[in-house]
Amino acid sequence: MKLKDITVLISVLMIVVMMVIPLPTHLLDFLLIINISLSMTILLVSMNTKEALDFSIFPSLLLLTTLFRLALNVSTTRSILTKGDAGSVVATFGEFVVGGNPVTGFIVFLILVIIQFLVITKGSERVAEVAARFTLDAMPGKQMSIDADLNAGLISEKDARARRKKIEQESDFYGAMDGASKFVKGDAIAGIIILVINILGGFIIGMTMLGMSLSQAATTFTLLSVGDGLVSQIPALLISTAMGIIVTRAASDGNLGDDLTRQLFAYPKLIYVVAGFIALFGVVTPIGIFLTWSIAGLLVWGAYTMQKAREKETEEQEEINEVPIEEENSPENVLNLLQVDSLELEFGLGLIPLADSSQGGDILDRVIAIRKQIALEFGLVIPIIRIRDNLNLESNEYVIKLKGNEIAKGEIFLNHFLMLAPEDDEHGIVGIETTEPTFGLPALWINEEMKRKAELYGYIVVDASSVISTHLTETIKRFAHEILGREETKQLIEKTKETFPSIVEELVPQLLSVGEIQKVLQKLLKEKISIRNLSVILETLADWAVFTKNPDYLTEYVRQSLSRQITKQLTVNKMVQVITVHSSIEKIISESVQETEQGVYLTLDPPTIQQLVGSLNETIQTVMNVGIQPVILTSPTIRMYLKQIVERINGDIPVISFNELESDVEVQNVGVVNFQNLGVVS
Numbered sequence: 001m002k003l004k005d006i007t008v009l010i011s012v013l014m015i016v017v018m019m020v021i022p023l024p025t026h027l028l029d030f031l032l033i034i035n036i037s038l039s040m041t042i043l044l045v046s047m048n049t050k051e052a053l054d055f056s057i058f059p060s061l062l063l064l065t066t067l068f069r070l071a072l073n074v075s076t077t078r079s080i081l082t083k084g085d086a087g088s089v090v091a092t093f094g095e096f097v098v099g100g101n102p103v104t105g106f107i108v109f110l111i112l113v114i115i116q117f118l119v120i121t122k123g124s125e126r127v128a129e130v131a132a133r134f135t136l137d138a139m140p141g142k143q144m145s146i147d148a149d150l151n152a153g154l155i156s157e158k159d160a161r162a163r164r165k166k167i168e169q170e171s172d173f174y175g176a177m178d179g180a181s182k183f184v185k186g187d188a189i190a191g192i193i194i195l196v197i198n199i200l201g202g203f204i205i206g207m208t209m210l211g212m213s214l215s216q217a218a219t220t221f222t223l224l225s226v227g228d229g230l231v232s233q234i235p236a237l238l239i240s241t242a243m244g245i246i247v248t249r250a251a252s253d254g255n256l257g258d259d260l261t262r263q264l265f266a267y268p269k270l271i272y273v274v275a276g277f278i279a280l281f282g283v284v285t286p287i288g289i290f291l292t293w294s295i296a297g298l299l300v301w302g303a304y305t306m307q308k309a310r311e312k313e314t315e316e317q318e319e320i321n322e323v324p325i326e327e328e329n330s331p332e333n334v335l336n337l338l339q340v341d342s343l344e345l346e347f348g349l350g351l352i353p354l355a356d357s358s359q360g361g362d363i364l365d366r367v368i369a370i371r372k373q374i375a376l377e378f379g380l381v382i383p384i385i386r387i388r389d390n391l392n393l394e395s396n397e398y399v400i401k402l403k404g405n406e407i408a409k410g411e412i413f414l415n416h417f418l419m420l421a422p423e424d425d426e427h428g429i430v431g432i433e434t435t436e437p438t439f440g441l442p443a444l445w446i447n448e449e450m451k452r453k454a455e456l457y458g459y460i461v462v463d464a465s466s467v468i469s470t471h472l473t474e475t476i477k478r479f480a481h482e483i484l485g486r487e488e489t490k491q492l493i494e495k496t497k498e499t500f501p502s503i504v505e506e507l508v509p510q511l512l513s514v515g516e517i518q519k520v521l522q523k524l525l526k527e528k529i530s531i532r533n534l535s536v537i538l539e540t541l542a543d544w545a546v547f548t549k550n551p552d553y554l555t556e557y558v559r560q561s562l563s564r565q566i567t568k569q570l571t572v573n574k575m576v577q578v579i580t581v582h583s584s585i586e587k588i589i590s591e592s593v594q595e596t597e598q599g600v601y602l603t604l605d606p607p608t609i610q611q612l613v614g615s616l617n618e619t620i621q622t623v624m625n626v627g628i629q630p631v632i633l634t635s636p637t638i639r640m641y642l643k644q645i646v647e648r649i650n651g652d653i654p655v656i657s658f659n660e661l662e663s664d665v666e667v668q669n670v671g672v673v674n675f676q677n678l679g680v681v682s
Contacts, residue, residue, distance in 0.1 A: 012064065018071040022078055025087035031072055032089040032231050038065060039235035039242075046242035053169055058246055059176035065239055066183040069232055073194050076228045081201050084210055086224055094227025106222065109229045112237060113192055125182070127247045132174040142167050148357060148364045150384070177247055191233055198225035268310065271303035340404040342383040342483060345472060350395030351412055354465055355387050363387065366469040373473065378525065379532025380480055381488060385472075398468060400475050402482060408475045410437030412464045416445040420460040429454050438471045481526040489518040492534055500535045507538055511545035519551040520558060527643070527654070529562065529569075536561055552600055552640055560636070560659045567662040570631055570654060575666040578633035579619055581642065582674035585612065589638045602641045609645065611675055617649050619671045628670055631656065 023031075042061065049055045076086045085091075143164065150160045202221025206212040212220065275296040282292030345367075353359040364387065371382045393399060400408040413432060420436060420443050421429070431444030446454060446461070454461050462470070476483065493514065497504040508514065520541065521531050531537060540561040544554055559566065570576050592604045604612070616632075623630045634642050636657040643655040661667065 015064070015068050015071045019074045022082075023075045025079060025083075025085060028072070028075055028079060029087040029089045032076075032087070035065075035069060035072060035235050036231075038068075039238040043238045043242040043245075046245045049246070052173060052246055053166065055246060056169065056173050058243070059173070059180035062180045062239065062243060063183055065235075066187050069187065069236060070190060073190070073228070073232055076231075077194060077198055080198055080221065080224045080228065081205050084202075084206065084220060084224070086228055090224060090227040090231055092227070093230045094223035094225075106226055109195065109226050109233065112230070112233045115237065123244060125178075127244070129178050131247055132171075132178040135171050135174045139167055139171055144357060144365070147368055150368075156384075174247070177243070180243075187236055191229060191236065194232075195225050195229045198228060268303040268307040271299050271306075275299035275303065341386045341401075342403060342485075343385045343476070344399075344401040344404075345385055345387045345468075346390040346393060346399045346401065347387070348393040348395045348397045349389060349391065350414060351398055351464075352389055353414065354412070354468065362465055363468060366465060367472070370469060370473050370476070374476055374480070376532070378477070378480055378528075378530045379492075379534060380484060380525065381491065382476060382483065383488070400472060402479055407479055408437070408471060410467070410471055412467060413445045414464060416447060417451045417454075417461050417463055418467050419444045419446050419451070419454045421454075429457070429459075437467065438474045477528065480528075481522040484518065484522055484525060486514055486518055489521060490514050492521075492531075493517065493538070496534045496538060500538070503535060503538050503542060507542040507545065512541060512549070516549060516551060517541065520554050523551060523555040524558065528652075529559065530565065533562065533565065550600065556636065556640060556657075559657075563660045564662060566656060566660045567665055570656065571665050574664065575668060576631060576661070577628050577668045577670045578631045579623060579671040579673060580669055581632070581634045581638075582672055585615075585674060586635055586638050589641050593638075593641060602644065612645060612673075613648055615673050615675060616646060619673045620649060620653065623671045630671070632673075633658065633661075633667065636660075 018031075042058075042065070046055060046058070076090055079086045080090075146155070146160050146163050146167075149155045150157065155163070199222055202225060203214075203217050206217030206221055207214060210217075278292050278299065279289075279296040281287055282289035282296075345363075347355060354361040355363045357364060367385050367387070371385070374380055374382050390399065394411070396411050396413055398410055398412060399406050411434065416432070418434070418436065419429065419431065420441055429444065429446060429450050431446035431450055434443050434445055435441070436443040451461050493504055493508060508517070517538070521537070524531055524537075537558050540558045541554055544557045548554065567576075588608065589602065589604070592602055594601050594603045620630050630653055632642065632646060632653060632655045634655065634657060636659045639655055639657040646653055646655050
């Protein structure tokens with residue numbers, strides 16, 4: 001432990017010891033002065049904090065200072081009742097401060113207690129209670145506001161985490177202040193009780209044990225008790241004031257002194273009016289013009305000085321405001337316009353309510369959920385999705401952009417619902433004919449009344465926000481390989497390094513660069529293979545990068561290491577229905593592979609490729625017509641080349657090799673691709 005930690009622990013323990021062990025009067029004097037100094041320090045610190053959280057230790061400090069003050073009360077009471085003496089500090093407050101008059105001292109003490117108990121402590125307690133309640137109630141709204149700013153790109157994820165942490169700290173602080181205010185309230189009550197005990201106990205002890213007369217005992221013990229009460233209550237009053245300042249502190253850019261001078265004297269002309277009324281008092285009242293006109297002149301001088309200072313600040317601010325205008329036309333500012341966002345979601349003016357939470361829009365919340373879903377499903381951290389309006393779009397239109405280029409668009413009708421409906425089905429439901437934007441299925445936009453009817457018929461009905469979020473999700477999945485850039489790849493590698501440092505240190509940059517790893521991850525994402533298990537991927541790359549740097553070959557090795565994941569993704573009840581490729585086609589493809597310095601290429605002649613595409617298309621359509629989602633199974637040597645050909649037909653059809661299937665999976669052959677177009681479905 002550090003020295004300061006040990007010092008604090010010992011100090012707290014000594015406070016408890018003070019209540020049990022009698023202290024000499026000179027040590028009491030020292031501790032009483034320390035108590036007054038500490039309370040003044042707390043008051044000044046509270047006045048100079050900009051926010052309540054800048055003094056977040058205050059609730060705990062309030063408890064410790066209250067305990068310290070009560071321990072001093074116990075020690076001084078013991079000294080007063082046993083010796084009739086509590087040191088020079090208590091005696092000074094009892095004799096010098098109140099003029100040696102016990103009645104005056106008692107009245108001053110009561111006034112201080114009343115001020116502290118009924119005014120400052122009571123008000124601070126109420127403010128702390130209300131602040132704690134309002135802070136807790138406002139937490140969900142503040143969290144949603146942070147999420148909205150994050151998705152709109154106004155703040156970074158680091159800023160969002162910092163703001164969320166601040167909200168949690170504010171809630172904890174005001175909750176603690178609500179409870180800590182009870183300490184001060186109890187301390188004021190304890191001060192009155194201790195004073196009464198000291199006076200009554202002093203009368204009895206003074207006359208029975210110390211042989212004092214009634215008047216002598218009354219004078220001595222009343223002065224000492226009042227002095228002890230004042231010594232305790234003045235620091236208590238200072239700390240109560242500090243608590244009131246802390247809990248009533250509104251958000252600002254300066255401390256209490258800055259805010260007072262800036263806001264209280266923000267209107268110098270009004271001070272001229274006050275000076276005029278003060279001067280008038282000297283004329284029409286017996287107060288006299290000497291005092292009133294002196295104060296009025298001081299106010300006039302102060303108002304004039306502040307007015308000149310404000311005029312100077314205004315001129316300086318105007319000069320500062322001119323700088324951005326010049327910077328706006330500077331070459332550096334033009335360069336900032338070249339920045340392109342990775343993902344954008346643009347709305348026509350008619351769709352703005354979908355993104356406005358105050359109007360019930362939930363697109364921002366859905367975008368957060370989409371980013372989490374993609375991270376869990378694909379292991380890809382989607383960058384901030386900018387959501388903005390676009391005057392060039394139709395009112396009901398929205399567009400999804402990737403790096404500034406449009407990749408998807410759709411049309412939405414507010415206050416309507418999208419119903420997926422077969423074209424040949426007589427459902428009797430009236431709506432606006434359209435095409436579902438994500439999968440291209442025939443659909444209708446229907447109103448609330450038709451929605452209830454459609455649900456009775458068992459049709460799929462979704463709201464406008466769900467249409468956009470589904471379209472955005474599927475678009476991100478389709479273009480995930482383009483979203484993953486070098487910077488995103490580097491972040492994923494650094495995150496993996498925290499848990500698996502040896503793998504990353506072995507691979508990067510000795511064997512592969514970040515760009516080469518990016519190419520492998522992009523190829524996996526393009527075929528909708530999750531890269532979430534990045535440690536396995538990097539370990540496989542470290543094993544095979546010694547032999548080859550070709551990203552195509554490395555991708556095939558990685559796919560084989562992810563066989564369990566791929567198998568789980570494609571099988572249902574430990575069974576997968578596949579389309580196989582005739583051995584003659586596999587032979588033709590393998591013999592047509594040519595490897596050059598630029599990479600590996602398939603050199604089939606156009607007639608052969610056309611015939612192969614026709615055979616694949618016919619077999620795939622035959623399988624799909626019987627309700628089977630096709631999966632093409634082939635040998636590992638030609639898998640990646642066959643995938644290139646299948647992409648010409650349908651890029652969403654998986655092409656896997658035998659090495660990518662687990663041995664305990666049942667493989668059911670539902671079709672064979674050959675040049676004679678003999679697709680057989682079982």
